[in-house]
Amino acid sequence: MATNVQTKDITAADNALKRVKVGIIGAGNIFAQYVRGCRMYPILDLAACADLDMERASARAAEHEIPRACTVESLLADPDIEMVINLTVPKVHAEVSLAILAAGKHVYSEKPLAIERESGRALLDLADSKGLRVGCAPDTFLGGGLQTCRKLIDDGWIGEPVAVAAFFAAHGPEAWHPNPFFFYEAGAGPLFDMGPYYLTALVTLLGPIESVTSIARASFSERIATSAQHFGARIPVSVPTHISGALQFAAGPAATFVASFDVWDHHLPRIEIYGSEGSLSVPDPNTFHGPVLVRRASAETWTEAPLSHPTNMQRGIGPADMAYAIRTGRPHRASGALAYHVLDAMHALVEASDRRTHIALQSMVERPAPIPTSLLPGTLDA
Numbered sequence: 001m002a003t004n005v006q007t008k009d010i011t012a013a014d015n016a017l018k019r020v021k022v023g024i025i026g027a028g029n030i031f032a033q034y035v036r037g038c039r040m041y042p043i044l045d046l047a048a049c050a051d052l053d054m055e056r057a058s059a060r061a062a063e064h065e066i067p068r069a070c071t072v073e074s075l076l077a078d079p080d081i082e083m084v085i086n087l088t089v090p091k092v093h094a095e096v097s098l099a100i101l102a103a104g105k106h107v108y109s110e111k112p113l114a115i116e117r118e119s120g121r122a123l124l125d126l127a128d129s130k131g132l133r134v135g136c137a138p139d140t141f142l143g144g145g146l147q148t149c150r151k152l153i154d155d156g157w158i159g160e161p162v163a164v165a166a167f168f169a170a171h172g173p174e175a176w177h178p179n180p181f182f183f184y185e186a187g188a189g190p191l192f193d194m195g196p197y198y199l200t201a202l203v204t205l206l207g208p209i210e211s212v213t214s215i216a217r218a219s220f221s222e223r224i225a226t227s228a229q230h231f232g233a234r235i236p237v238s239v240p241t242h243i244s245g246a247l248q249f250a251a252g253p254a255a256t257f258v259a260s261f262d263v264w265d266h267h268l269p270r271i272e273i274y275g276s277e278g279s280l281s282v283p284d285p286n287t288f289h290g291p292v293l294v295r296r297a298s299a300e301t302w303t304e305a306p307l308s309h310p311t312n313m314q315r316g317i318g319p320a321d322m323a324y325a326i327r328t329g330r331p332h333r334a335s336g337a338l339a340y341h342v343l344d345a346m347h348a349l350v351e352a353s354d355r356r357t358h359i360a361l362q363s364m365v366e367r368p369a370p371i372p373t374s375l376l377p378g379t380l381d382a
Contacts, residue, residue: 020043020082022083023050023085024066025051025084026050026051027057027087029178029179030110035066035316038316039316040378041316046067048066048067048078049066050074050075051072054069072096082105082326083322083323084106085108085109085319086109087110090182090185091187096109097123098119107133107135108134109134109135109136111138113136113336113342115187117340120340133325135334135335138285139316142313142318143309143313144307145282145283145292146204148306148307149205149273149282152280153275158273158277158294159275159276159277160252160277162253162275162276163274164247165256170190170263171262180230181230184237186239190242190243190260191243192239195342195349197285197286198257198270198271200285201285203367204367204368209341209345209361212348212361216349216350218242220262222237223235242258242259242262244257270282271285277296288311289307308373318334330381335365338368341364344363348361
């Protein structure tokens with residue numbers, strides 16, 4: 001039988017911390033990435049997985065050597081499981097997360113936190129009343145690329161940030177995704193599917209968003225799937241597929257933000273941050289790595305900055321960080337409050353277009369603490 005870090009003895013840095021038993025609900029497309037990522041952190045003990053399709057849950061458990069496959073109800077009733085990772089489709093994120101909290105367990109959800117603000121707020125309120133944690137993807141801002149950007153900004157390498165350009169532009173997932181239909185339903189589209197990576201990165205780098213305005217449209221009433229599984233299927237579109245927004249950050253910077261499924265190709269940056277003393281080129285916020293490029297005001301060219309943090313993590317660093325926080329009492333970084341602020345901003349972008357006005361956000365959030373440098377492998381606390 002294969003051996004991995006999940007079944008090894010915990011490291012010396014973890015000796016004082018009891019491992020957190022984890023269950024996963026949802027055995028879909030991103031399941032394997034979470035399993036691999038979680039197993040990089042010995043504080044997490046993957047104990048069970050569940051899915052509405054019991055056959056799929058059993059197959060995934062066998063494939064990844066997870067001790068138990070079970071029904072959702074059985075997983076939630078297991079008194080040994082402390083944290084549940086919610087990998088269901090976006091439209092049921094809130095429903096499943098509420099059930100997890102009601103069962104007395106901490107929850108870490110795939111993004112978005114919820115489809116509507118009200119259900120996202122209900123999640124946070126229920127968790128608070130029960131003394132439980134809510135975490136939410138994306139956790140890519142904990143990777144070496146974005147943590148290096150955070151350190152460069154905090155250390156003053158570009159001076160005071162004043163402006164931002166951020167672009168996600170592609171032609172939709174119907175060409176490659178095995179189940180592209182939900183991408184064009186409520187709670188998805190380019191804004192709710194990819195926007196969380198960009199907006200979370202910006203909030204963790206620059207602080208909370210104060211207000212937004214935008215122009216949003218659904219450029220085509222339907223899409224045609226060309227992936228092998230659903231070739232030729234017609235996909236109705238019920239969400240905006242091109243959003244051009246402007247964000248005002250509470251600390252001062254103004255950002256241009258575009259999220260689109262209507263672009264075949266482009267030469268746009270993913271994220272660039274412009275400061276009083278230089279410019280910073282931020283890597284793809286949907287990854288954990290670089291490159292990170294800086295051009296100081298006195299320099300003639302861009303320079304690639306050495307990364308201050310490792311890049312070998314995968315999805316799962318967020319749940320691991322939350323597990324450390326559960327054990328030590330500190331705040332966790334990929335928090336429900338951060339995810340709710342991003343949810344608030346995404347809804348405000350759509351509303352601003354519908355109402356042709358600026359929308360002030362009702363939520364605020366503090367930047368999560370940076371990851372310490374020079375950590376031992378498999379640890380997240382110094």
